[in-house]
Amino acid sequence: MGRSPSSAKNGLKKGPWDAEEDKKLADYIQKHGPGGWISLPKLAGLNRCGKSCRLRWINYLRPDIKRGSFTPEEEQTILKLHAVLGNKWSAIATHLPGRTDNEIKNFWNTHLKKRLIRMGYDPMTHEPRADLTACLRLLAVNNLSNFLNHNTLLDVNAIKLQFLKQILQSTDVGLPNLVSSISSSPAPDLLPKENPILNSLSQLENQSSFSLGATIPQPLHHPISTTLLSNPTLQSDPQVPFPPSFQTVPFDGEVGQFSAFSQGDNLTDSISQWDFQSVTDFVPSITKETTTTSISNHGDVTSSSSLIQCGGDGGSSSPWREIFFDDSILQ
DNA sequence: AAGCGTCCCAACCGCAGGTTG
DNA sequence: GCAACCTGCGGTTGGGACGCT
Secondary structure (H helix, E strand, C coil): CCCCCCCCCCCCCCCCCCCCHHHHHHHHHHHCCCCCCCCCHHHHHHCCCCHHHHHHHHHCCCCCCCCCCCCCCHHHHHHHHHHCCCCCCCHHHCCCCCCCCCHHHHHHHHHHHHHHHHCCCCCCCCCCCCCHHHHHHHHHHHHHHHHHHHHCCCCCHHHHHHHHHHHHHCCCHHHHHHHHHHCCCCCCCCCCCCHHHHHHHHHHHHCCCCCCCCCCCCCCCCCHHHHHHCHHHHHCCCCCCCHHCCCCCCCCCCCCCCCCCCCCCCHHHHHHCCCCHCCCCCCHHHHHHHHHHHHHCCHHHHHHHHHHHHHHCCCCCHHHHHCCCCCCHHH
16 A cells, blocks of 8 residues: 555665564664654664655654544534634544544545535635535525416516516525515516515524525534634534534445435435525414415415415425425425 | 446655754 | 745645545
């Protein structure tokens, strides 16, 4: 394993270390201590460059090196620290006794980074990838538009036009933005003032946590991370605000909640795995209100039944899942 | 069993920052 | 102030191990 033992330009040996070299280096450092890496090879009788000796000592021979795979706690620590520090491997290593920066870096590149990518996160920012987020938002807007299509009381074309307008104008087509824009849109002639859809959407808007972006598990943002790191209690709490999937679960051949992602990076699976549950936790009640509003405002069986149908099942399936994600694309 | 592709990780490389004379 | 040297860091490489066909 490792690099080819090609000889260096200056005749110094390169490539994997053999047992004899390891012993020479270890013996020398045991007697004289680490340091003086430039002169060390000569003094220790090694035909290696100082850098190579230093690296071998730090990454392999040091007595306090911890061997074996990373524990779930260590993985968690790496994820948290990386969210704050980025690729500062040496800084991260100081929080993991017995682990070297090289080892952590390798572990990140071969496991954690891939895991984040599969989950749809940008491994550098720890935030949902912008392309996926935008895709989800457009799908949601599309589904909402389709939903409105079935509402015969409304001037569907007018609403569509306004949706389109919003999509084109905004780079961040979050539903709240959309709602407020529609609500404040100077088109009184096109939209009835007592519009059940707008009423319900406005209620959604008031749910501060609701946005299509918020349906995606939010990564740890740096300020929070900083707080976490400075708070020993939180540090030790594995439930700190990482996305649920971040809670270290066996992966990569491993089983666990990531399994859907590992199956060919299927976007649909990924989306469904992205815990829209968090939306359904609060949305059903809103939908019920919507139904009530719809009926009281208009007394129209058609419109209300449409809404009731969405929320009427009251069971485990979410009406919002139908409204926003009941799409053939997501099937 | 052989060929092929992917994974994993030790080790190398280049660069930046600090120290010394 | 400057150059040379030293140390440490992060990115990258390359080859053995392993799994799949």
